[in-house]
Amino acid sequence: MNDNEYGAARGSAGAGVRRPAATMMLQGTASDVGKSLLTAAFCRILKQDGKRVAPFKSQNMSLNSYVTPDGKEIGRAQGMQADACGIAATTDMNPILLKPKKDMVSQVVVHGKPFADFDAREYRERYLPKAGVIVREALARLRDSYDVVVLEGAGSPAEVNLKDRDIVNMRLAGWADAPVLLVADIDRGGVFASVVGTMEILEPGERDRVKGIIINKFRGDVSLLTPGLEWLERRIGKPVLGVVPYLEGLQLEDEDGASLDARGRRTRAAANDELDIAVIRLPRISNFTDFDPLQQEPGVVLRYVRDVREWGEPDIVLIPGSKNTVEDLLFLRESGLEALLLKHIKAGGRAAGICAGYQMMGERLLDPDGVESDLPELAGLALFPMETMFAKEKTTERVTGSVMTGFGEAAAVEGYEIHMGRTAFTESVAQPFRIRPSRLKDEPESYHPDGVVSRDGRIWGTYIHHIFHNDSFRHKWLNDARQSKGLPLSGEETPFGRLRELSFDRLADHVRKHVDMAAIYEMINVGSNDERFR
Template sequence: MKNKTGTLMIQGTSSDAGKSLFVTALCRIFARKGIKTVPFKAWNMSLNSYITKNGKEIGIAQALQARAAFRKASVDMQPILVKAMGDGQTQIIIKGEVDRKINYHKKKNNYLEVYENTIKDSLKRLRKDNELVIIEGAGSPAEINRTSPDFANMFTAEIYNSPVLLISSIEKGGCLASLVGTLKLLSPAHKKLVKGLIINKFRGDYNLLKPAVKFLEDYTKKEVMSILPYLKDLNLPEEDSASLNPNNYEENSKKLKIAVIRLPHMSNFSDFNSLKMETDLKLEYIENNENLLDFDLIIIPGTKTTTKDLDFLKKSGLAAEIKKANQAGIMIIGICGGFQMLGRKLIDKHGTEGDIKKINGLGLLDINTKFLNKKTTHQVKVKINLTQQFENLISRFSPQEIFVGYEIHMGQTEYLNETEELFKIIKRSNIKVNLKDGAVNQAGNCFGSYLHGLFDNDNFRSALLNKLRNKQSMGAEQKSYNYQKEIENNLDRLADMVEKNIDINKLLKLSRR
């Protein structure tokens, strides 16, 4: 193999075109061939994030791509992360940490120069230590409001003159026009970097598409390098909320129904991917006021703006419905910001979460939360606290059983009235600790935790769902599937499909030009 490190960039005609999963597939394909491969995304705007082993925050998609390449996720794979907070406010994360010195709205060297240097430094380090870098763009390279420069796309491609493949999803229509239009809007220099086109999520008869493909190639002078078929029931975490849909489900009165409250600034919805894979439950995302009494479990997820989204719950009437469901004995779970909302009061003197400085919570847990300027970001290991309130669930676990997850939160929680914690944190970023996490109400039908990835722990998820199954008299308890094994199976399935439908050797040769 040549010593020169190859680079190949995947850009899309829009969000949800399939960039992230295509990069994921290429990472697995090349890694399986023994090529030291690594993903890279220079700049990203997403509320779905992941914490690396050393406590740094990156986008969830790059963590999955790193896993596909059999690598540990690092901040160099995704050095700039922007988290939208609404009303024009954003949180800027540079190399895994919040940077309050940068003002996103001032187009001055105070952030442009920082962005440029950060991207170049991270990409340089990745190329030094690897044989192939698969680069993912963001959104579209032809967004006319984002050309000075577009750090996420052509700016990054130009650093090492990386060849670009342009991908578009045919699923929702307009695919061919969006490929033509995107190329039309690119500058001649940027258009020259585009070496091929990819049509994604094709379900029809190729013979009917063939004339359009010929026209596309003749008109654009670009090769259509692959028609990727739609891959049914692919269960992998995604970062783009445009891909957020209920799980596949056939109506059956004997199946569980779970509601996830779709908050306006919901974050880390990948927390529920493991629930989507369960065969006997229906997972719905609820954003409008409706009767929640028909559900077996209601989950309030994490959010980038806890106080603002709590205010939304109250004004929409969903807060009242959640309380009504809790009084009826329905299980309520809060994750991260959702956990904070379940408490008595939320206090934000520094305006960390927005303009609301103080707001009453839902009052279902005896906790208060104060928001600080510093963000808590750790991979953690926990043991369940053997509380009496949770006895019918926790009796299934031994005191030695360990669960894993990660924390991403600004608030610190205070326990009131001798409230019992749900977990004991025993390790944070690989350092031994003895800290509290989560809380349970006296009735045992409401609990919360800061742990993202909680449901990915097979034994915990299985015990919780079996508790709900028993309550609904659904018959014999079900054994949990192995979530991590399913992720690996789906990564290989995705890679197999892409490898079958594209000339991998041509891509490798292209990356080394």
């Protein structure tokens, strides 16, 4: 069955059989044009309008992960988009996740579990021919369960060297029989050339799938852009369905590390009455969304540091997750950041490590089977009496529990774990958290201790991603730091979860205002008079 036959077959259900969900797809003229956020926006708009909607991205390359309720790993963006839909995320929404480990090599995660490590050529030649079946089956299940599926492409559909085995852009649109919106980023410049160039490279049948253009991240007076938009519509024969202005201040997570460059440009120096928190920007940094809530805290400046010139005089240093703990610890050592970190701690500074950052805090990293690197053993930061052994089996689990020691009164916490290491202590330590897998019943034997904390609470580590998303914990921890610096304490907790929900609605309202939604509904052939919504 060829690509178009697959879409036609899915749409020709017999009498009495529920028609597959309607589809629409966002593709981009390049990476990082804003497809993920626009997909989330359309998901929330459709939800607001009474549709049962789900996101889909066949293949995602990202080190920002999301753990589904059943303990599977998918791309962070699809988890965020599922939240915008108001539904639980499943691996069908992102059946294939690529997690770069080192240059040209990625861990391939299939339906939430590690499958194999491939270099780019191996993946393309050995696995992509099989991946199409996995993608089509996942998409079919979603279309059988929802009213609309919003698909997100990857990179650009005009990569001529990749098109013959494409599973993420135009071939996927054919499988889904999906109309395509082409998204272009005007903020980076050259928007007309990028749109025209993309359309020129597409084959005639692919150009027919493109139903409209969205210009994203606009700044300025749109009337000055109008002559260019009119020229563009004449030139490509497609309507511009929206010019979406740049929207600041959303409490929504980014898909990958490309956004950290923009964050760095916007970061200001901390004032004397503010907490200066530095996150070490590891080359293979993962799940930096762990720190998003800190950006919304009043009196806190969060910045990302990647070399000694950017160090400054932080009050707190955070060591994030990494897809390659060993290689990133070597980076810390060789860059001089390790020496600055240890000097900071010796002088009474505060520090915390999450996942890989927690593992680095021990005395040794052990990797006899070459799970992460070619080094069988590497000395750690030696902040705590512990060592980590890397294992081939990966832990992916949502967890819930409480704070037990090191941070004052006990508070409820939740988050998730994603790691391939097992940490053991060589002598007795204080472990600050008591957690259990969220999927298990609340039974005493299901709980176990997690993490480590110094006696004075200044230094600690944990396997719990999103620990800072817990408002009470974050509030208490920041106030402890303020108190040690002689700063006034914050009186109210910042409700990050509520701010995030408001951000989904704000994003949806913004896109609805600047995009021709009537044309979108006509494009996907779904509206208030559709029999599925009567």
